[in-house]
Amino acid sequence: MPALRHFAATSTRIAWPGGAARCVVGRSGLIAADAKREGDGATPLGTWIMREVFWRPDRLLQPQSALRETAITPDMGWCDDPASPDYNRRVALPFAMSHEKLWREDGLYDLIVPLGWNDDPVIPGRGSAIFLHVAAPAWTPTEGCVATDRESLLALLRAVRPGDGLVVLS
Secondary structure: OOOOOEEEEOOOEEEEOOEEEEOEOEOOOEEOHHHOOOOOOOEEOEEEEEOEEEEOOOOOOOOOOOOEEEEOOOOEEEEOOOOOOOOOOEEEOOOOOOEEEOOOOOOOOOEEEEEOOOOOOOOOOOOOOOEEEEOOOOOOOEOOOEEEOHHHHHHHHHHOOOOOEEEEOO
């Protein structure tokens, strides 16, 4: 089995084998993983496994990636309600509890790589929906995710292999 590789992100740069780009993180900056809480707007420090990629098929071609790929549909969401048994999981819409819609008009979720944060096991209230996704055109901070431009994210996806991790560094 080949050695797993780690891709790196700081508050301003993301790097992968063969490339690097500007990035942004949460509006509250970076935070120690054990201090991360739902809604704090911070990006947790640590190594988070990249397991799959979601992409919006009406806006771009299927990305070239060795990760499992799932086309986003209008009925896809991600639960961010700590009281739900589906907390920090993909859910089908409509969904009665608090959630994010994955089919967004602003383009930020045209490509999404859920990072392996708080998912094995899921601990209610420790944070949800920590993604690697497309940055806003004005490079505004995220709600706790890591974001870069679409072309750089596509290049990163061509380099990533199953089990590779994104290391968020201070």
